[in-house]
Amino acid sequence: xxxxxxxxxxxxxxxxxxxxxxxxxxxxxxxxxxxxxxxxxxxxxxxxxxxxxxxxxxxxxxxxxxxxxxxxxxxxxxxxxxxxxxxxxxxxxxxxxxxxxxxxxxxxxxxxxxxxxxxxxxxxxxxxxxxxxxxxxxxxxxxxxxxxxxxxxxxxxxxxxxxxxxxxxxxxxxxxxxxxxxxxxxxxxxxxxxxxxxxxxxxxxxxxxxxxxxxxxxxxxxxxxxxxxxxxxxxxxxxxxxxx
Amino acid sequence: xxxxxxxxxxxxxxxxxxxxxxxxxxxxxxxxxxxxxxxxxxxxxxxxxxxxxxxxxxxxxxxxxxxxxxxxxxxxxxxxxxxxxxxxxxxxxxxxxxxxxxxxxxxxxxxxxxxxxxxxxxxxxxxxxxxxxxxxxxxxxxxxxxxxxxxxxxxxxxxxxxxxxxxxxxxxxxxxxxxxxxxxxxxxxxxxxxxxxxxxxxxxxxxxxxxxxxxxxxxxxxxxxxxxxxxxxxxxxxxxxxxx
Numbered sequence: 001x002x003x004x005x006x007x008x009x010x011x012x013x014x015x016x017x018x019x020x021x022x023x024x025x026x027x028x029x030x031x032x033x034x035x036x037x038x039x040x041x042x043x044x045x046x047x048x049x050x051x052x053x054x055x056x057x058x059x060x061x062x063x064x065x066x067x068x069x070x071x072x073x074x075x076x077x078x079x080x081x082x083x084x085x086x087x088x089x090x091x092x093x094x095x096x097x098x099x100x101x102x103x104x105x106x107x108x109x110x111x112x113x114x115x116x117x118x119x120x121x122x123x124x125x126x127x128x129x130x131x132x133x134x135x136x137x138x139x140x141x142x143x144x145x146x147x148x149x150x151x152x153x154x155x156x157x158x159x160x161x162x163x164x165x166x167x168x169x170x171x172x173x174x175x176x177x178x179x180x181x182x183x184x185x186x187x188x189x190x191x192x193x194x195x196x197x198x199x200x201x202x203x204x205x206x207x208x209x210x211x212x213x214x215x216x217x218x219x220x221x222x223x224x225x226x227x228x229x230x231x232x233x234x235x236x237x238x239x240x241x242x243x244x
Numbered sequence: 245x246x247x248x249x250x251x252x253x254x255x256x257x258x259x260x261x262x263x264x265x266x267x268x269x270x271x272x273x274x275x276x277x278x279x280x281x282x283x284x285x286x287x288x289x290x291x292x293x294x295x296x297x298x299x300x301x302x303x304x305x306x307x308x309x310x311x312x313x314x315x316x317x318x319x320x321x322x323x324x325x326x327x328x329x330x331x332x333x334x335x336x337x338x339x340x341x342x343x344x345x346x347x348x349x350x351x352x353x354x355x356x357x358x359x360x361x362x363x364x365x366x367x368x369x370x371x372x373x374x375x376x377x378x379x380x381x382x383x384x385x386x387x388x389x390x391x392x393x394x395x396x397x398x399x400x401x402x403x404x405x406x407x408x409x410x411x412x413x414x415x416x417x418x419x420x421x422x423x424x425x426x427x428x429x430x431x432x433x434x435x436x437x438x439x440x441x442x443x444x445x446x447x448x449x450x451x452x453x454x455x456x457x458x459x460x461x462x463x464x465x466x467x468x469x470x471x472x473x474x475x476x477x478x479x480x481x482x483x484x485x486x487x488x
Binding site: 070071072073095098099100138139140141177178179219220221222223224225228231232235236238239240242243244 | 314315316317339342343344382383384385421422423463464465466467468469472475476479480482483484486487488
């Protein structure tokens with residue numbers, strides 16, 4: 001079933017009002033007047049709707065019934081990921097949404113090859129937010145996860161450390177496994193996953209992350225690529241918390 | 245540390261003999277005579293070696309010490325994946341190797357868009373095998389996982405069902421979760437993961453898979469893309485078996 005997100009204020013009087021870009025998408029999907037699709041308010045409610053009107057300005061659909069969105073996991077996971085080359089970051093954003101993250105936060109790290117700033121950063125954030133929305137539509141989420149950025153590793157680590165379970169994915173960690181870390185905080189309702197750039201974190205960053213109280217974890221004996229590590233951690237969080 | 249695979253018969257008299265394509269790779273990595281790298285026999289043993297000779301025909305390296313490879317998980321997982329468009333399949337092969345699968349088996353399914361045969365299939369298998377080898381070198385595996393294909397869904401299901409734990413990733417499954425299935429077979433030493441094409445499995449395939457004794461599992465309330473589902477299952481298997 002096709003799925004669109006609108007803000008709750010665009011659903012009133014039993015009608016959902018969709019934007020011109022949604023109308024274009026509806027047209028591309030060859031949905032005609034009288035056919036049904038799902039509108040989600042991005043706040044946990046799904047509206048089963050029937051298309052009643054469509055033109056270049058937008059579309060209108062009559063609400064037939066409402067139900068809670070089913071696509072939200074019971075644990076709120078945020079993925080903090082270092083800037084990397086375009087396609088890797090897009091992959092991490094798309095898959096993080098598919099796997100159930102509520103938020104993706106980008107940060108610069110000492111060994112980052114790419115560190116977009118100013119208008120280049122702004123353009124990138126727009127593109128990544130669009131990827132997040134497309135992924136949320138495709139996989140049936142009840143919210144559109146936000147994609148934001150912070151200006152330093154320290155800021156990312158401080159934010160991440162505030163979660164019930166804060167995982168620092170560190171390639172030089174040898175003691176604490178991802179599994180042991182998760183089993184130490186089984187009741188966690190909020191989880192942070194912080195993963196580094198291609199060259200890995202440097203010592204100072206690792207030290208800083210530990211000082212904030214994050215748990216530095218290893219993810220086994222194989223060397224995971226920078227785009228794989230956060231997704232492995234996120235999948236494991238969803239598995240351990242009964243969301244898979 | 246750079247890593248190369250050779251067959252055990254190419255290590256004798258305290259010397260590892262590498263192929264011309266490995267020699268090219270050594271050159272690209274700017275490794276010079278006297279510098280060290282790892283040679284793996286693809287059978288669980290790593291050889292720490294020093295480069296002693298290199299020309300267009302190949303390279304030779306003196307063995308300094310040997311040690312068991314550390315990159316092999318304790319569970320032997322095989323990923324069965326339906327044919328799909330090129331880049332998705334390449335992604336699944338690369339990530340399956342990185343995550344620790346011992347084998348990847350491709351199969352045709354009713355809703356497959358792509359079904360390569362003959363020379364097109366042969367070319368594809370060569371390319372996928374090369375991707376598996378590159379991934380094995382990069383992530384530090386002790387073997388090079390094989391990439392093979394079978395000619396029917398039934399053949400894939402029959403092979404898959406022979407594992408201690410055989411998971412059929414089915415988008416229409418509502419009862420058994422991936423987690424519950426895994427908890428029912430905690431002692432499994434061999435695991436199969438069978439995942440479908442973009443359009444999903446059809447009813448007959450699902451019925452056949454269940455008849456072979458595979459466990460049909462759901463992976464939560466979000467709709468996972470065809471390239472995501474097998475990797476989520478494989479990550480979960482590695483997590484549950486203590487390999488993450």
